[in-house]
Amino acid sequence: MNDTNPFSSTAHAFNELPLSPGMLATLQQLGYLTMTPIQAASLPVTLAGHDLIAQAKTGSGKTAAFALPLLTRLNPRRFAVQAMVLCPTRELADQVTQEIRRLARSADNIKILTLCGGATMRPQIASLEHGAHIVVGTPGRIMDHMERGTLNLEALNTLVLDEADRMLDMGFVDAIAFIARRCPPDRQTLLFSATYPEGIARLARQFQRNPKQVKLEEQHDAGKIRQRFYEVSNEDRLEAVGILLKHYRPVSTLAFCNTKQQCRSLLEVLHAQGIYALTLNGDMEQRERDQVLIQFANRSCSVLVATDVAARGLDIAQLEAVINVDVTPDPEVHVHRIGRTGRADQDGWAFSLCGPSDRHRIVSIAKMTGTVPEWHEISELQDEDESPLTPPMVTLQILGGRKEKIRPGDVLGALTGDAGFSREQIGKISVTDFSTYVAVVRSIADEAVRKLSAGKVKGKTVKVRAL
Ligand code: ADP
Ligand code: MG
DSSP states (O other), X not given: OOTTOTTOSSOOBGGGSOOOHHHHHHHHHTTOOBOOHHHHHHHHHHHTTOOEEEEOOTTSOHHHHHHHHHHHHOOTTSOXXXXXXXXXXXXXXXXXXXXXXXXXXXXXOOOEEEEOTTSOHHHHHHHHHHOOSEEEEOHHXXXXXXXXXXXXXXXXXXXXXXXXXXXHHTTOHHHHHHHHHTSOTTSEEEEEESSOOHHHHHHXXXXXXXXXXXXXXXXXXXXXXXXXXXXXXXXXXXXXXXHHHHHHOOSSEEEEOSSHHHHHHHHHHHHHTTOOEEEOOTTSOHHHHHHHHHHHHTTSOSEEEEOHHHHTTOOOOOOOEEEESSOOSOHHHHHHHHTTSSOTTOOEEEEEEEOGGGHHHHHHHHHHHTOOOOEEOGGGOOXXXXXXXXXXXXXXXXXXXXXXXXXXXXXXXXXXXTTOOOGGGXXXXXXXXXXXXXXEEGGXXXXXXXXXXXXXXXXXXXXXXXX
């Protein structure tokens, strides 16, 4: 690790904390050698039982900052919900559940249940009847269960509001109030947020007792995120995105728009230019959303077009560029958006397209960050390279997933065994309930579909198609 890594600088070891030997061993196995800054600032407070308001950017390790105290306090022999985490979306709830599972693996049989909307109630009710120690879910669905009497919170000792700012944006304030009022009053309440809008303080005052506050200023290494501002007219704004992409040729780009309508318009323009772009929105079915996120994360989709709400919290590594198709009115959101690129030891580009009415927004961003914006002209961007922008990978969908007990190793085995491909030609493998997605390098995609369809995965013939 070097000094530009957000996880190093002033190293604090986890064994400075009152954690069990099993937990310390798990952290070691996961490669969590030192605490991230937000963990170092918040864990002594939360492990001592205080309420907390913690603010730090996406990717700073907030999940472990609340998972460790709630796991430490958990009694596995007591079959009752002892901790609950509220998240704004199902994706985030899934990510949090996974991270808690990883951290809980030294303890025996801790049951963690994800309760989100969009899934049928009945299996959730059945799982609750079987008993769960930890519940992670979205406020609407949790409230639903509480109203039906299917979720008993009498034994709750820790309540976490994760991505609190986003839950406020999404209008969950009443649901959160409903839930918090019905939790035991002597619980610990932990609030995590990437930004700190006024509403958070109000929320905290209502539900927390003398909370301690830790706030980590965003510190992007200026050398790692190269930021450029381009002046455009509103008519040229969407076309300019394609020009930027064809010039800089990033493999993965997150393009932020301020509205869903703008996302749709941009998607049309990019498709017309032959660029493989996808978008996320609230109207999509879960399977479609999974497919979008999987394709973007495994580098078989060049651009993900999203609003701040849709992109919130997604843990996407390896992002070469962020484009602010619209400049956000909130400078803090701007800093947060561009912090998605230039992570770990990679460099990243952040481009912002500014119309005449965005000027004052750039002024407030410059003021907040103490930087001088670097202005450029779109007309500087000549395309010497006219070849299309093609993602390096293609995603193959195999019908059959967790329900068929398929594991990533089965697919890797099928491709590198009989099919004869090399490990280097295979990318990320993601298993969902009913499908498995495997990224392969573009040049072998057709052949891989053919060979997988003709051969067997886990002893069975499977249906395969390229997305
Ligand atoms: P946030 O909630 O702040 O966006 P996450 O909790 O999702 O961040 O963590 C981001 C990534 O960092 C995850 O992949 C997580 O496994 C990893 N991580 C968390 N804490 C540590 C640590 N102490 N050392 C190394 N990696 C860590
Ligand atoms: Mg998080």
